[in-house]
Amino acid sequence: MDLIDLHIHSSASDGTCAPADIVRSAARAGLKAFALTDHDTVSGLAEAAEEAAAAGIEFIRGIELSTNTEDRLSVHILGYWVPENCPDEQFEVFRLTRDNRNARMIERLNSLGIPQTFEDVSAESEGEALGRPHIAKALCRKGVVRSMKEAFDLYLGSGGMAYVPREPLPPSEAVSLLKGLGCTVSLAHPMLIGGGERKAEEIARGLVPFGLDAVEAYHSSQSSWDERFLTGMAKSLGLLVTGGSDFHGGNKPGISIGKGKGSLRVGYGVLGALIRSREQRGLPV
Ligand code: AMP
Ligand code: FE
Numbered sequence: 001m002d003l004i005d006l007h008i009h010s011s012a013s014d015g016t017c018a019p020a021d022i023v024r025s026a027a028r029a030g031l032k033a034f035a036l037t038d039h040d041t042v043s044g045l046a047e048a049a050e051e052a053a054a055a056g057i058e059f060i061r062g063i064e065l066s067t068n069t070e071d072r073l074s075v076h077i078l079g080y081w082v083p084e085n086c087p088d089e090q091f092e093v094f095r096l097t098r099d100n101r102n103a104r105m106i107e108r109l110n111s112l113g114i115p116q117t118f119e120d121v122s123a124e125s126e127g128e129a130l131g132r133p134h135i136a137k138a139l140c141r142k143g144v145v146r147s148m149k150e151a152f153d154l155y156l157g158s159g160g161m162a163y164v165p166r167e168p169l170p171p172s173e174a175v176s177l178l179k180g181l182g183c184t185v186s187l188a189h190p191m192l193i194g195g196g197e198r199k200a201e202e203i204a205r206g207l208v209p210f211g212l213d214a215v216e217a218y219h220s221s222q223s224s225w226d227e228r229f230l231t232g233m234a235k236s237l238g239l240l241v242t243g244g245s246d247f248h249g250g251n252k253p254g255i256s257i258g259k260g261k262g263s264l265r266v267g268y269g270v271l272g273a274l275i276r277s278r279e280q281r282g283l284p285v
C-alpha cells in the first residue's frame with residue numbers, strides 16, 4: 001500500500017527539522033505524498049514545495065490553525081491546498097493570540113522567580129510561530145528544568161504553575177477563513193481535544209455548517225478504537241477523513257514521519273478521496 005502523512009511540523013513552527021529535511025525524511029520513509037502543516041504559519045511551505053518537486057514526491061500545502069472554544073478546549077483545524085500566493089498575514093490573528101499567551105506565561109514564570117525573557121524564548125525558534133515547546137527549551141537551557149517533559153509537567157502543561165490558556169478564538173473562524181481560501185478543512189486529532197467522543201462529535205457537527213470537509217481519523221495519539229469511532233463519525237456526518245503523524249522532530253520524541261509511534265498507516269486512498277472531492281467542486285489540486 002502507498003503510504004502518506006498529512007500532518008507534519010517543521011522549524012517554521014514548533015518542529016525541530018527544517019522543511020527541506022522533512023522532505024528528505026518523507027522520501028526516505030518511502031511516502032508517496034505528504035503535507036507540511038505548521039502551526040499558524042505558511043512560511044515553511046515554499047522551501048518544502050521546492051524540495052518535494054526535486055525529490056519527486058507529491059506535496060500538499062497545509063497549515064494547522066490553533067483555536068479555543070469558550071470552555072477553553074484547544075481545537076486545531078487543518079487546512080490543505082493553501083493557495084500559493086497566500087500571504088502569512090492571513091493567519092496573523094492566530095499567531096497574535098499565541099504571542100499574547102506566551103507573554104502571559106513568561107510573566108507567570110517571572111512571578112515564580114524564574115528570570116525568563118521573551119528574547120530567551122524566541123532564541124529557541126527559527127520560525128514564525130512561537131509556542132510552549134520554545135519556552136520549555138529556554139527553561140532547559142537556563143537549567144530551571146532537566147527536560148522538556150519536566151518543563152511541561154511542572155510549568156507549561158495544563159495544571160502547570162505557569163500555564164495560561166489561550167484566549168477564546170472560535171474554531172468556526174478558522175474553518176471559515178480556510179474555506180474562503182479554497183482549502184480542504186479537517187478537524188485535527190479530535191480525541192486530543194479533551195472531551196472524549198461526545199465532545200469530538202459535538203465540535204465536528206458544529207463545524208459542518210461552516211464547511212468542514214473531514215476529520216483526522218488517523219493520528220499518532222489515536223488508538224485503533226479511536227480510528228473506528230472517528231471513521232464512523234465522519235461517515236455519519238457526511239465527512240471525509242485525513243491522517244498523519246503530527247511529527248515535531250526532537251520536540252516530540254518517539255514519533256516518526258509516516259509511521260507515528262510505529263503503527264500508524266495512512267493509505268494514499270485517503271488523499272485520493274480528498275482530491276476527488278475537490279475535483280468534483282472544481283477546486284484546484
Ligand atoms: P502551544 O501551541 O504553544 O500550545 O504548544 C503546544 C505544543 O506543545 C504541542 O504541539 C506539542 O508540540 C507541545 N506539547 C504539548 N504538551 C506537551 C508535553 N506534555 N510534553 C512535551 N511537549 C508538549
Ligand atoms: Fe506543535
Ligand code: FE
Pocket residue numbers: 064076188189
Ligand atoms: Fe495539533
Ligand code: ZN
Pocket residue numbers: 007009064246
Ligand atoms: Zn500538529
